Amino acid sequence: MTENQRIKIIRKFLGMTQVDFGASIGLTQAGYSDIERGKNNVSGKIKIMLKQVHQVNLAWLESGDGEMIDTFIPTKGWSPEKLADDQKQIENLKLEIDRLNAENKLYRDLLDSKLKMIATLEERFGKE
Known part of the structure; x- marks a missing residue:
């Protein structure tokens, strides 16, 4: 539905x-x-x-x-403006989470790249 x-x-x-x-x-x-x-x-x-x-x-x-x-x-401390403000804050927090997840992925990709570089260098070092 x-x-x-x-x-x-x-x-x-x-x-x-x-x-x-x-x-x-x-x-x-x-x-x-x-x-x-x-x-x-x-x-x-x-x-x-x-x-x-x-x-x-x-x-x-x-x-x-x-x-x-x-x-x-809700009765105490509640108003339409407060609800609208809370909704806006929720949306901003969701956007921040999305941004942080994207940043986290970049750092993980960078870490994977560095680990591969280390493995390659260790292979070369071990062969000499």
């Missing part, structure tokens, strides 16, 4: 029309309908709105894991 199919399930579970549900997450009926029909994907911004407005469990939306609606609703 796709995210687009799951978002329709959420709307029907909440008993809302496409017009009302779309408006609740900042979309027109046409824009929301495009998501339900699979013409457009569920963007990160829409996911944030689903989480904020309808307490949708994003793990369920993305993969079907867990419950459709989160039972934990």
